[in-house]
Amino acid sequence: MGNVFVLDHPLIQHKLTYIRDKRTGTKEFRELVDEVAMLMAFEITRNLPVQEIDTETPVTTATTKVLAGKKIGLVPILRAGLGMVDGMLDLIPAAKVGHVGLYRDPETLTPHEYYIKLPSDIDERELIVIDPMLATGGSAKDAIASLKKRGAKNIRLMCLIAAPEGVEVIKEAHPDVDIYLAALDEKLDEKGYIIPGLGDAGDRLFGTK
Numbered sequence: 001m002g003n004v005f006v007l008d009h010p011l012i013q014h015k016l017t018y019i020r021d022k023r024t025g026t027k028e029f030r031e032l033v034d035e036v037a038m039l040m041a042f043e044i045t046r047n048l049p050v051q052e053i054d055t056e057t058p059v060t061t062a063t064t065k066v067l068a069g070k071k072i073g074l075v076p077i078l079r080a081g082l083g084m085v086d087g088m089l090d091l092i093p094a095a096k097v098g099h100v101g102l103y104r105d106p107e108t109l110t111p112h113e114y115y116i117k118l119p120s121d122i123d124e125r126e127l128i129v130i131d132p133m134l135a136t137g138g139s140a141k142d143a144i145a146s147l148k149k150r151g152a153k154n155i156r157l158m159c160l161i162a163a164p165e166g167v168e169v170i171k172e173a174h175p176d177v178d179i180y181l182a183a184l185d186e187k188l189d190e191k192g193y194i195i196p197g198l199g200d201a202g203d204r205l206f207g208t209k
């Protein structure tokens with residue numbers, strides 16, 4: 001069964017408070033999401049495999065560690081997922097980036113895929129699907145299914161905030177996928193917003209609406 005990890009590092013939680021605050025404007029919101037994404041990337045990559053190599057320091061030869069070449073792919077779900085990519089690339093600059101475009105029917109809340117472009121070797125990559133808000137779970141569920149259909153084997157899901165309903169949907173549909181969150185909130189409201197949440201992540205990131 002996939003695990004749910006709430007990354008309760010004090011810096012992540014502090015920044016998340018200001019991300020939630022309705023008085024935070026677009027510029028600051030974007031910067032904070034970027035910073036939290038970077039901090040989350042630090043936590044999420046904690047278990048990447050390393051290998052030992054011999055390194056000549058100015059004074060001796062030492063056995064040291066380097067990453068063991070595990071290939072990473074970031075897959076933001078458009079459009080709000082884009083807001084977390086740069087922060088993650090600060091720490092994982094060699095990661096390749098695929099994109100999945102899904103929109104939510106405002107009436108039925110059902111997601112529809114309108115765009116997908118992925119690295120050719122997704123079957124060899126550790127993929128991190130990125131969506132700031134895991135609300136009903138419909139978009140992330142469908143995006144992960146799309147990746148699996150195209151050969152992906154190792155997938156993790158990274159979100160800023162999730163509703164318990166969305167977490168259950170992913171656990172049920174994709175029990176092999178670990179979920180990384182900055183916060184697990186209370187519930188969804190009747191319009192599909194996460195409560196207390198942060199409002200519409202895409203609108204707040206891009207200054208729309």
Ligand code: URA
Nearest residue numbers: 133135193194200201
């Ligand atoms: N998407 C958002 O951006 N916010 C929510 O609260 C739910 C879905």
